[in-house]
Structures are given as structure tokens and as C-alpha cells.
Amino acid sequence: MRNLDLDLLRTLVAIADHGTFGAAAQRLHRTQSAVTQQMQRLEEQVALVLFERQGRGKQLTRHGNKLVEYARQLLNLNDEALRVLREGDLTGSLRIGAPHDVADTILPPLLSHIARASPALRLEIHVGRSPFLMESLRDGIAAAGEIDLTVSTREDNSLDGLVLRTSPTIWVCAADFAYEHGSMVPLILADEPSLFRKLALDALKEAGVPWRTAYFAPSLIGIKAAIRAGLGITARSIDLLGADMRVLGDKDGLPRLPDVTYYLWARPNAANPVARQVFSMLKTTLQRGIAAV
Numbered sequence: 001m002r003n004l005d006l007d008l009l010r011t012l013v014a015i016a017d018h019g020t021f022g023a024a025a026q027r028l029h030r031t032q033s034a035v036t037q038q039m040q041r042l043e044e045q046v047a048l049v050l051f052e053r054q055g056r057g058k059q060l061t062r063h064g065n066k067l068v069e070y071a072r073q074l075l076n077l078n079d080e081a082l083r084v085l086r087e088g089d090l091t092g093s094l095r096i097g098a099p100h101d102v103a104d105t106i107l108p109p110l111l112s113h114i115a116r117a118s119p120a121l122r123l124e125i126h127v128g129r130s131p132f133l134m135e136s137l138r139d140g141i142a143a144a145g146e147i148d149l150t151v152s153t154r155e156d157n158s159l160d161g162l163v164l165r166t167s168p169t170i171w172v173c174a175a176d177f178a179y180e181h182g183s184m185v186p187l188i189l190a191d192e193p194s195l196f197r198k199l200a201l202d203a204l205k206e207a208g209v210p211w212r213t214a215y216f217a218p219s220l221i222g223i224k225a226a227i228r229a230g231l232g233i234t235a236r237s238i239d240l241l242g243a244d245m246r247v248l249g250d251k252d253g254l255p256r257l258p259d260v261t262y263y264l265w266a267r268p269n270a271a272n273p274v275a276r277q278v279f280s281m282l283k284t285t286l287q288r289g290i291a292a293v
Contacts (some may be wrong), residue, residue: 011042095146096150097127108284154263182253188227189216233248266279
């Protein structure tokens with residue numbers, strides 16, 4: 001079995017990230033001919049064509065794109081191993097907050113990434129509503145103690161943050177819910193403050209679509225229950241969508257909704273040194289597109 005050359009894989013990822021051989025060469029402080037030779041060697045190693053000509057440039061083939069996915073994982077493990085050996089395992093505790101709607105989507109791979117890099121670290125999870133998690137992060141006070149990092153859709157320029165994911169916002173209802181095009185929209189709403197409540201009401205107002213409050217809930221658990229009970233329609237991130245639900249859209253007379261961005265936020269100059277180190281590590285790896293969060 002042949003071994004892949006990590007240096008060649010790093011160049012491959014640079015080409016994928018920056019679009020051209022020339023841009024990757026500039027990023028890696030190499031000549032374009034050196035980058036070309038590296039990719040020729042990599043194609044020889046895998047015995048597959050990784051690039052195909054498109055106009056005056058080259059693009060990744062199907063095999064090339066697949067290898068990029070594996071290359072990111074291999075480089076991630078390599079870089080984590082070197083960091084852990086150099087810095088030693090982080091110890092202590094890290095408190096992380098996450099909204100209910102992404103606690104089983106965005107949060108697990110994020111936790112896995114942290115645990116893999118720092119297995120001796122004790123992780124404490126606080127699941128709650130996004131605005132209250134942000135308050136806890138800013139104030140340093142939460143019901144069960146201070147939180148160090150939080151996932152949130154809220155923006156705050158006073159905090160250090162990085163983008164985790166941008167997700168579509170959808171109109172969702174029960175799979176068997178009957179909605180007649182043009183009728184008053186029976187809304188399932190969260191109480192204030194709620195980003196999705198605002199997005200729904202702003203979109204309906206701008207489109208001139210009439211609506212009424214069919215159900216009001218202070219938590220996502222209540223909203224899910226109302227959806228499954230067939231009480232109405234709500235606007236949420238696609239992460240909420242379950243097998244017993246369906247999406248409504250243009251054909252149903254409902255306006256399009258803007259995407260939402262999920263961030264990971266940390267307080268600048270956080271008192272917990274572990275939080276600073278973990279956030280720095282995540283910022284480096286996630287911004288390079290290595291972790292699939």
C-alpha cells in the first residue's frame with residue numbers, strides 16, 4: 001500500500017481553496033512550476049487524473065475533489081498531532097453554549113473536534129435560546145456558571161467570532177398539514193427576542209401576506225410540538241426539519257426567507273486560558289475549511 005505525501009496534499013488543498021495553480025503557488029511561497037510538478041507527482045502516486053483542462057486553466061476532476069476531502073482530514077490530524085505534542089494536552093474545563101435547534105447538528109462535530117484535539121479537557125454543555133446564551137457569554141454569568149464559547153445566530157462586534165455555517169431558513173409545517181394558497185397564515189411563533197420570529201414577520205409584511213398567531217411558545221420544544229400537532233406554520237433553520245415535517249414555499253404563496261449564519265463566539269481576553277487556546281485552534285482549522293462543521 002502506498003503512502004500519500006502530506007506536502008503534496010497540502011498543495012492540493014491550497015489549489016482547491018485558492019482556485020488556480022498560480023494563486024496556490026503564491027500562497028505557499030513557491031513557483032507555479034514547482035506546484036505543477038508536485039501535482040504531477042501526486043497523480044503518479046494515486047495513479048489517477050486529478051485535474052482536467054478547462055479553457056486556459058485546470059479544474060479538479062471527480063477523483064481530485066474526493067482526494068481533497070480526504071486531504072483536509074489527513075492534514076487536520078497531522079496538524080493536531082503536532083500541536084498536541086508541542087503544547088501538551090489541555091486540561092481543565094470548557095463551557096460551551098448552543099441553541100436547541102443546532103444542538104444535534106452543528107454542536108456534535110464541533111465537540112468531537114475539540115475532544116479529539118484535547119482529550120483531557122472536560123466539556124460542559126449549556127443548551128438554551130440564542131439571545132440568552134449571548135447574554136451569558138457577554139456577562140460571564142449563566143444559570144449553571146460562566147460559559148466560555150457559544151454557538152449563536154446573533155451578531156456582536158464586541159466578541160471574537162468565526163462563521164460555522166450558513167443555513168437556509170424555511171417555512172415548515174407537519175407533513176400532513178393542509179394549507180390553502182392565499183389563506184391567512186397560521187403562525188407558530190417564539191416569544192421575543194427571536195431572530196426567526198422577526199424574519200417570518202418581516203417577510204410576510206413585505207410580501208403583503210396576511211397572518212395570525214396560531215400558537216405561541218417560549219421554547220423550541222414547544223414549537224416542535226405545535227408543528228407536529230398540525231397547529232400551524234413556522235419559520236426556522238432547515239436544521240429543524242424532521243421526517244414528519246414538510247417545507248412550504250413559493251408555490252404555496254409564501255415569501256422566501258433569508259439564510260441565517262451560525263457563529264462561534266468567544267469573549268475577547270477571556271479569563272479562562274483554555275477558552276482562548278481552544279478558540280484559537282478552532283479559528284485556525286475551521287477557517288482553513290478543514291473541519292466539517
